[in-house]
Amino acid sequence: MTLSKKRVRLVVALIVTALAGLLFVQTILIRTAWDAKEQAFRRSVFAALDLAVKKLEAGEAMAESIKTMGMPHMPWQAGVNVVTTSRVDSTIDDRSARLVRSVCDSSIIVPVRIQGDSLFYTVASPQHVMISMFDPDSGLSRTVVDTFREPGRYGFKIERGNSRASGYMFRYESDTSVFLFRAGVTPQTNAVVSIVDPDQQKRALVQRVLTQMLTVELKPVEQRIDSVELDSAVGQALKAQGINLGYAYGVYPVRADNLSLAAPGALAPQLMNSEYRTRLFPQDLLSRPSDLVLYFPGRQAYLWKQMGPMLAAVGLFMLVIVFCFAYAIRVISRQRQFTTRMTDFINNMTHEFKTPIATVALASEAISRADVVAEPERLSRFNRMIQDETTRMRTQVDKILQMAVLEEGDYDLNLTEVDVHAIIAKAVENTALHVHARGGSITTDLKAERPVILGDRVHLTNIVHNLLDNANKYSPAQPTITVSTRNVADGIEVSIKDKGVGIAASDQKAIFDKYYRVSNGNVHDVKGFGLGLSYVKLMVTAHGGRIDLESAPGEGTDIRIVLPFDGPKESGK
Incomplete structure (x- = not known):
């Protein structure tokens, strides 16, 4: 079959159109995959923001609660050393009971006795006991007993260390009672300052905590947030969402013209325009609203890196398809050229053989005539013509056969x-x-x-x-x-x-x-x-x-x- 120019052009046009359509569809698919990656990244960032805000809010609430309960939240330093608790044979004497009644106007007998540098307490029934001590001068506090006790009498020695002997505050808490008392320099200065019923204490504690939290809400947001804790909370939240990417963070008060906190400061303009933001302290009732804002300088590169394997595979397959299409077009073009050459070759060969064949035919017809046979010279001349033309055709055929053999490498x-x-x-x-x-x-x-x-x-x-x-x-x-x-x-x-x-x-x-x-x-x-x-x-x-x-x-x-x-x-x- 001869491939005409029109047919070849039609086939090439169809192949190019199919390739262009395939590239267009693949581009749309890549764009769709990119949008999906962006949406997934966006959801992960907002989830991390919510997690970080909840952590900050919970941390603030915990810190204020601890302050309200009189339990300073700070690391322990040297100054008060407590020996291991041991059982002792001692009871609460009448003097301690009278002291309780005189101070608190209560008939409750406190099962604790302080004698010198030792504290003794009695457990009447199996229960959990926690005793904490606080030095008002240094601001140091520590829990010295926090365990479950069987009925019995226990005690431990208090080593004052380098602290001034102006007296300690003790908090005694068990399953049945909670109270505070001060240990003076001498046994006579020991005093129970409060005895609280557990339910009453809980209600009072909740009221104090709520009051403190409302007071905190009135503070400027930059005083409520520590930049180190904020950075740590954001970093941990992002890692929890599987985002390992550098970021900038800031605090942006609503309806303000600038950020109250930005790290690094050079990215403040980008932070103000970032879409990744959420409300800080969303449970506040009195505070001025502020947003926690994030910006990712390497977001584009991060997303492309995540899509790298897929893009590499798509690119490889597309290159293979383009190569195959180009090769097919080239083969079609070369095949058409070869067909044209073959047609020309056949035409030329026919032309080359047509003349000698005609000559041989005429000479053969001539030598069959009686007048030519009667003349030996004319007969001989026609015979030579037949031989020459036959030799010429044989030479042409030999050339064609020789070329075929040479091309085969034989x-x-x-x-x-x-x-x-x-x-x-x-x-x-x-x-x-x-x-x-x-x-x-x-x-x-x-x-x-x-x-x-x-x-x-x-x-x-x-x-x-x-x-x-x-x-x-x-x-x-x-x-x-x-x-x-x-x-x-x-x-x-x-x-x-x-x-x-x-x-x-x-x-x-x-x-x-x-x-x-x-x-x-x-x-x-x-x-x-x-x-x-x-x-x-x-x-x-x-x-x-x-x-x-x-x-x-x-x-x-x-x-x-x-x-x-x-x-x-x-x-x-």
Whole structure:
């Protein structure tokens, strides 16, 4: 089937359209995947913001609650050392009971007795006991007993260390009672300051905590937030959401013109315009609302990195598809060119065989006539015509068959020492008859000092003959051909130059292809099958050489071949 230009263009147009459509759809899919990544990132950031705000709010509430309960939230330092609790045989004496009644106006007997630097307490039933001590001078506080106790009497020694002996505050809490008392310098100065019923204490504690929290809400937001704690809370929240990305954070009071806190400060403009924000202390009733704002300088790169494997796979597959499409278009184009050349070859071959066949037919018809048979000279002349035309057709067929064999690589080079100058001289002598008959000239300029190479004499002779034959056929009425040689670094260079019609630049790329012939409107005005230059390049390459071409329309052609001295690296195929 012959591929017409219209059909080839239609196929190419369909392939290009399909490829463009595929690229468009793939672009949409990539954009959709990018939007999905952005949405997932956005959800994770807002979840992290909510988590960080809750942590800050809970931390503030905890800190204020601890302050309200009189339990300073600070690290312990040296100053008060407590020995390990041990059981002792002591009871609350009558003096301690009277002291409780006199101070608190209560009949409750406190199961605690302070004697010197020791504290003794009695547990009436199995329960949890916690005793804390607080030094008002240093502000240090510590829980010294926090365990479950069986019924019995216990005690521990208080070592004052370097603290001033102005008295300690103790908090005693069990499952049945809670109270505070002060330990003075002497036993006489010990005093119970309060005894609280657990339910009453809880209600009072809640009231105090709420009052303190409302008071805190009136403070400016920058006084309520520590930048280190804020950074830590945000970082931990982002990591909990799987976001390992550098960020900037800030606090932006609502309806304000600037940030009250920004880290780093250089990114304050970006923070003010960032979409990643949430309300700080959302449970506040009295405070001025402020937002916690985040900005991610490397967000784009982070998202592209997450999509990297998918994009790499898509890019690879698209490259494969584009390559296949381009290769298919190239194959179609080359196939069409080859089909055109094959058609031209068949036409030329038919034309070349048509004349000798017609000649043979006429001669055969003539020798069958009685008048020709009666004249031996005419009969002999017609017989020679039949033989000549038969030989000519056999030669053409041999060329075609030989080229097919050579292309398959099924040949062996008979390598011997060959004098290139001798081959050129003989070929020039044979071609000169045809050139001179057309009123032209052929000259030689053999300057190679080393003309002997290792090669196949038959194929080298055919190479020179083919080049000289082309120079003669594609020259005007009076051909001018020059054959020259010179030695180069790796061998001998042979140049065959004519002043013929020349070859256009668009045809030079395919001039050595099989069946290719330069179109000049009538391919039959010069005889040939388009096999000559293809055979020349094949044999030059087989000898390990190279071939170059310089030509311009109307200025002639110069074909140069370089043949190595030592022949091909591998003899034979």
